[in-house]
Amino acid sequence: MTLPALEITGLQASENHSPVLHGVDLRVGTGEAVALLGHNGAELSATLRAVLGHNPARQGSVLIHGVESIALDAHAVSHLGVAACPARPDIVAGMTCEENLLLPLPLEGVLGGGLSLTDIYELFPELRRSRTAPGVHLNEAEQQMLAIARVLRSGANLLLFDQICDGLPGPAARNMGLTITALKALGYSILFTERNPDFxxxxxxxxxxxxHGYAEELDATAVMASVVPLNGSDASETAGIPLLTPAYAEPEALTDDFTRPLP
Incomplete structure (x- = not known):
């Protein structure tokens, strides 16, 4: 029986001495993409920080590939094959897109199996076209692609994406959805938080x-019935806006050439 890539049980965490998570239970199977949805972006980010060990004030169980990590610090957790992409990519000014992509990674050579530059450019043709452009001149969607590409170089096979479509327009958000589909086809396990209604x-x-600090698994009907406030508006002002909407493009557009498993 294959172990889940991530299994969280009764996760509690506090930030700035205030309880944020009160009992989160969720599971990401190997090769699965799992969405963690919510109205509160701070709660969503806090969950990923707790998984990564960035928040020492945490209790419960966080199994990463079957290894209990709740007592490990962030450095030790990162060696278990997990890596995260934040909502706001850190682009170094004065460097090209490719130079940003090739910046040394904290765990370079530790995990192994990361995607090559050729693989990354096949997955993100926009980055190949912009490889000589200043990184800070990339549009918001391209900068987010660059941040994801750097994570793929780490060799991690459990990926945590924190609201990577926050602020992106509909077409860019849906394209990010296709990217996640392609990564899943490559064999990655993915947990992503999301509030963008176009995803x-x-x-x-x-x-x-x-x-309110608890996670509940949703069926398809419940997902479509959920709503999320946009731009800080009250939920009552956005009634009827689905938390997520159906895809508008064929996933095969990105996955045809990426059917091989991870090394």
């Missing part, structure tokens, strides 16, 4: 709703 719901194999 395609069928990217996720399963979805959870995080509210």
């Amino acid at each position: 395609p719901t069928d990217v996720a194999d399963r979805s959870y709703l995080l509210m």
Whole structure:
């Protein structure tokens, strides 16, 4: 029986001495893409920080590839094959897109199996076209692609994406959905948090709703019925806006050439 890539049980965490998570349970199977949805972006980010060990004030169980990590610090957790991409990529000014992509990684050579530059440019043709452009001149969607590409160089096979479509327009958000589909086809296991209503719901194999520090697994009907406030508006002002909407493009557009498993 294959162990889940990530299994969280009763996860509690505090930030700035205030309880944020009160009992999160969720599972990401090997090769699955799982969505963690919610109205509160701070809660979503706090969950990923707790998984990564960035928040020492945490309790419960966090199994990464079957290894209990709740007592490990962030450095030790990062050696278990997990890596994260934040909502706001850190682009170094004065360097080209490719130079940013090739910046040394904290764990370079430790995990192994990371995608080559050729593989990354096949997956992100926009980055290949912009490889000599200053990194800070890339548009918001391209900068987010660059941040994801750097994570893929790490060799991690459990990827945590924190609201990577935050602020992106509909077409860019849906393209990110296709990227996740392609990464799943490559064999990656993915947990992503999302609030963008344009992100395609069928990217996720399963979805959870995080509210008031607890996570509840949703069926397809519940996912489509969920709503999220936009631009800080009250939920009552956005009634009827689905938390996620159906995909508008064929996943095969990105996955045809990426059917091989991870090394």
